[in-house]
Amino acid sequence: MKFFxxxxxxxxxxVRIALNLKNVPAEVTFIDLDANAHRDPEYxxxxxxxxxxxxxxxxSTTLFQSLAILEYLDEKYPSPPLLxxxxxxxxxxxxxxxxxxxxxxxxxTPRVRRYLDHELNLRDTQxxxxxxxxTVETLAALEGxxxxxxxxxxxxxxxxxxxxxxxxxxxVTVAVTQQIDLKIYPTVKRIFETAMAVPEFAKAHPLAxxxxxxxxxxxx
Amino acid sequence: MKFFxxxxxxxxxxVRIALNLKNVPAEVTFIDLDANAHRDPEYxxxxxxxxxxxxxxxxSTTLFQSLAILEYLDEKYPSPPLLxxxxxxxxxxxxxxxxxxxxxxxxxTPRVRRYLDHELNLRDTQxxxxxxxxTVETLAALEGxxxxxxxxxxxxxxxxxxxxxxxxxxxVTVAVTQQIDLKIYPTVKRIFETAMAVPEFAKAHPLAxxxxxxxxxxxx
Numbered sequence: 001m002k003f004f005x006x007x008x009x010x011x012x013x014x015v016r017i018a019l020n021l022k023n024v025p026a027e028v029t030f031i032d033l034d035a036n037a038h039r040d041p042e043y044x045x046x047x048x049x050x051x052x053x054x055x056x057x058x059x060s061t062t063l064f065q066s067l068a069i070l071e072y073l074d075e076k077y078p079s080p081p082l083l084x085x086x087x088x089x090x091x092x093x094x095x096x097x098x099x100x101x102x103x104x105x106x107x108x109t110p111r112v113r114r115y116l117d118h119e120l121n122l123r124d125t126q127x128x129x130x131x132x133x134x135t136v137e138t139l140a141a142l143e144g145x146x147x148x149x150x151x152x153x154x155x156x157x158x159x160x161x162x163x164x165x166x167x168x169x170x171x172v173t174v175a176v177t178q179q180i181d182l183k184i185y186p187t188v189k190r191i192f193e194t195a196m197a198v199p200e201f202a203k204a205h206p207l208a209x210x211x212x213x214x215x216x217x218x219x220x
Numbered sequence: 221m222k223f224f225x226x227x228x229x230x231x232x233x234x235v236r237i238a239l240n241l242k243n244v245p246a247e248v249t250f251i252d253l254d255a256n257a258h259r260d261p262e263y264x265x266x267x268x269x270x271x272x273x274x275x276x277x278x279x280s281t282t283l284f285q286s287l288a289i290l291e292y293l294d295e296k297y298p299s300p301p302l303l304x305x306x307x308x309x310x311x312x313x314x315x316x317x318x319x320x321x322x323x324x325x326x327x328x329t330p331r332v333r334r335y336l337d338h339e340l341n342l343r344d345t346q347x348x349x350x351x352x353x354x355t356v357e358t359l360a361a362l363e364g365x366x367x368x369x370x371x372x373x374x375x376x377x378x379x380x381x382x383x384x385x386x387x388x389x390x391x392v393t394v395a396v397t398q399q400i401d402l403k404i405y406p407t408v409k410r411i412f413e414t415a416m417a418v419p420e421f422a423k424a425h426p427l428a429x430x431x432x433x434x435x436x437x438x439x440x
Contacts (some may be wrong), residue, residue: 048364049319061308065315065322072311088281091292095285098321099269102285106326115353126340132336144268 001026002056004046006033007209007216010170011066012053012103016204017166022077026055030211033110067101068141070163082163093157096145096164100171104138108174128178128213135175142168143185154194165195173206222276223248224266226253227429230325230390231275231286236424237386238290242297250431254329287321290383313377316365316384320391325359328394347413348398354397362388363405367392372407373413385415393426
């Protein structure tokens, strides 16, 4: 299995966590988005959409879109499960994951940043405000759904990690980078800290990858 | 089962199609986004995120996020299936659906339009260009994945409708509203026309709902 990843890509972060949790070995190819490597004809043949991540099976079947890859990995390697055993629980976990993947993240991607920069010529302060606005909106939505919900446990749903946690930690990582105070999202903050203390999550962190630039790595 | 819907909401459009295909009766409550009905405390208790759609089971369990609702309906009412029988096929269908739900649609929602309008004070021409840019980008991505793919059939995947078609028709409906010429996306155009000729799709169209304003209805 080949996995096409980039250290900073939040969608790649999700798949890294799932591969770690499932303990599935994958040969990683690093696609440097900053150097436009995703536009190379070679990668374009793998994913015509030129987006990351992609997972290529040994028979050359290519999988794309991080949430579809998570579902596939969960079907192919059922243990440990990334979804609850009951349909209502699965619907809740998928919905929490989609709140990040369909609402928070899409407004914070490099292609949107490029549009704000080149097409709209937004000033830096406007770009910062944009990112902060959408980051905070999804944090508040997650807190609204997680706080005081009987199904919320140590993690977003019960006491073991699911797709919801996998998506949520990426979003909170963005919030931390933006120095957003998490105190007013206490449930999100608590679950983020619980999840990132799990080695399979920690090892997948954007700043801990082989292709993370040296200057970005946390000082020891 | 109660279904909270708004005629113009593309996420509601998806759930309407699924309910029609599965022939599941639901009592519909119309939430007028234009009148801010989604911000009423009554609806806020149902979905703290104040987003549409929501589906409420008879035991008051609430489901939210359209793709999570589609998965739930497919698990609860397996016939006709909205996903293929094989894992690789399911991954492809989910990925196509997510291309619309996580990339195209999020940049075209009312909350984004409001931000462009009120926070960035974009001129009309800039707003039109924004909508067109993201609409076209997803049309091109879909065409890239659908054209010349052996799994593409009468519909996005094989010869019966799946979640991919359900998401795709909403996106193409937006493109039609923007008068974007579909000729350069021939596979997308063909599948859109095939799907919208299916009564379960046609009946779910935004302009054919009980809460569609009279002035918006197509002239007979």
